[in-house]
Amino acid sequence: MRKVDHDSRREEVAEAAARLIAEKGLEALTTRALAKSLGCSIGVLSHYFSSKEEIVIAAFRWADQRIDLRMQEAVAHGNPSLDHFFPVIKAGLPLDEESDLEWRVRLNLHTFALTHSDSLRAERDKDQQFHELMEGMIRNLQQQGQLRSDISAEDITNVAFDLVIGAAKNLVLRPFAEREARAEYLFRLIEQLRPPA
Amino acid sequence: MRKVDHDSRREEVAEAAARLIAEKGLEALTTRALAKSLGCSIGVLSHYFSSKEEIVIAAFRWADQRIDLRMQEAVAHGNPSLDHFFPVIKAGLPLDEESDLEWRVRLNLHTFALTHSDSLRAERDKDQQFHELMEGMIRNLQQQGQLRSDISAEDITNVAFDLVIGAAKNLVLRPFAEREARAEYLFRLIEQLRPPA
DNA sequence: CAATACATATCAAGCGTTCGATATGAAATA
DNA sequence: TATTTCATATCGAACGCTTGATATGTATTG
Numbered sequence: 001m002r003k004v005d006h007d008s009r010r011e012e013v014a015e016a017a018a019r020l021i022a023e024k025g026l027e028a029l030t031t032r033a034l035a036k037s038l039g040c041s042i043g044v045l046s047h048y049f050s051s052k053e054e055i056v057i058a059a060f061r062w063a064d065q066r067i068d069l070r071m072q073e074a075v076a077h078g079n080p081s082l083d084h085f086f087p088v089i090k091a092g093l094p095l096d097e098e099s100d101l102e103w104r105v106r107l108n109l110h111t112f113a114l115t116h117s118d119s120l121r122a123e124r125d126k127d128q129q130f131h132e133l134m135e136g137m138i139r140n141l142q143q144q145g146q147l148r149s150d151i152s153a154e155d156i157t158n159v160a161f162d163l164v165i166g167a168a169k170n171l172v173l174r175p176f177a178e179r180e181a182r183a184e185y186l187f188r189l190i191e192q193l194r195p196p197a
Numbered sequence: 198m199r200k201v202d203h204d205s206r207r208e209e210v211a212e213a214a215a216r217l218i219a220e221k222g223l224e225a226l227t228t229r230a231l232a233k234s235l236g237c238s239i240g241v242l243s244h245y246f247s248s249k250e251e252i253v254i255a256a257f258r259w260a261d262q263r264i265d266l267r268m269q270e271a272v273a274h275g276n277p278s279l280d281h282f283f284p285v286i287k288a289g290l291p292l293d294e295e296s297d298l299e300w301r302v303r304l305n306l307h308t309f310a311l312t313h314s315d316s317l318r319a320e321r322d323k324d325q326q327f328h329e330l331m332e333g334m335i336r337n338l339q340q341q342g343q344l345r346s347d348i349s350a351e352d353i354t355n356v357a358f359d360l361v362i363g364a365a366k367n368l369v370l371r372p373f374a375e376r377e378a379r380a381e382y383l384f385r386l387i388e389q390l391r392p393p394a
Numbered sequence: 395c396a397a398t399a400c401a402t403a404t405c406a407a408g409c410g411t412t413c414g415a416t417a418t419g420a421a422a423t424a
Numbered sequence: 425t426a427t428t429t430c431a432t433a434t435c436g437a438a439c440g441c442t443t444g445a446t447a448t449g450t451a452t453t454g
Contacts, residue, residue: 023312024312024315025308025309025312026308027224027312028312033297054245104311107307107308107311108308108311110304110308110366111222111223111304111307111308112222113306113347113370114222114301114304114305114369115220115221115222115225117223120370123370124370127367127370135252139369151389154382155385155386157380158379158382159360159382159386161363161367162359162360162363162364162366163356163360163363164363164366165358165362165363165366165367166358166359166361166362166363166364166366167363168362169307169359169362169366170324170358170359170362171315172311173310173320173321173324182355184357185352185355188348188352189356190349192389
């Protein structure tokens with residue numbers, strides 16, 4: 001038989017689909033447009049995916065995971081401390097073209113999930129998982145005296161959660177040149193979490 | 198000739214369209230589904246709107262303006278002070294079914310604007326206008342000693358902007374019963390803005 | 395009667411999906 | 425090695441359906 005790596009072929013399709021979503025919106029993701037963008041026929045799509053919805057979800061996952069991955073990589077670097085947060089937050093925001101693409105797809109996913117219960121469930125599960133992880137990290141920092149303890153770890157976690165989503169959404173609307181400056185207030189905000197000397 | 202108030206008829210259509218968007222997503226807003234929901238024929242739609250896009254935008258505006266209106270009403274009540282912020286923020290969040298509906302539509306609008314330059318421009322203009330208004334209010338409160346002055350009015354405004362968007366997005370994913378509690382951390386956060394006694 | 399409001403019928407375009415035909419190349423066989 | 429076999433990969437035409445738009449007809453009402 002002819003050798004083609006199914007998984008990587010599926011990823012190629014997912015990436016192309018994500019690009020289409022980011023650039024022209026979910027409504028522009030049609031089987032024909034996707035095939036053209038991939039330089040293949042629509043038959044290929046049905047060979048690797050059983051439906052268009054499966055492609056859409058694969059595209060969402062592709063972009064979503066890449067944001068998470070970039071943040072995880074930032075977390076892995078250096079020892080946990082307050083200063084350690086800065087590059088992590090930065091990694092999670094749409095500050096360059098790559099992360100911009102992924103965030104555009106993620107924003108589409110957020111809207112999609114509002115009316116697709118499977119995606120909604122997945123979204124909520126992922127959120128909760130990440131929430132617990134982060135709250136634990138923050139609690140640790142507090143116990144080490146690296147973080148103010150007069151605000152609960154849960155409150156800080158909630159702020160972070162909402163803030164990243166909102167910041168990302170608002171950053172994506174701006175030209176790249178303005179984004180770094182617009183995001184910097186976040187770092188001044190984090191500075192406020194330093195324990196009183 | 199027959200007398201029908203054009204404006205209010207258009208608003209009926211816009212509201213029905215917004216409901217459809219909120220409940221089943223923008224893709225479910227078809228001329229036929231909308232006509233059925235209104236209990237009329239598609240002839241009515243073309244009589245009051247020149248295209249479907251016009252209906253979509255009317256629906257977006259309808260929901261968007263209602264959130265803004267509810268916040269403005271909250272602003273109008275009482276004298277400007279830090280405590281005055283609480284009901285305003287509350288008015289801006291999707292805490293009941295009405296505001297939930299509107300926020301669902303607004304989230305659709307945010308995604309829509311990513312790939313429709315007219316809506317994008319409108320969105321940015323409105324944001325900037327509101328941003329300036331709010332920054333002015335905050336600066337005033339600072340001058341009156343009602344607000345900490347060691348954080349710039351611009352930074353506080355940016356926090357508020359991003360936070361409301363993110364909080365709304367995350368609240369909408371939850372059952373109503375959990376929302377008040379989830380939003381309360383915002384008020385504890387605002388408490389942190391009180392000037393040191 | 396004239397103008398408006400609305401219903402109905404119809405259209406072409408575009409959608410996701412299906413499916414038979416064909417191309418490819420690894421494995422089986424002689 | 426040469427030949428056959430056949431699962432896989434790709435193609436693209438065609439299908440049934442839905443879409444937004446519009447043309448035409450019919451009440452209703454001032």
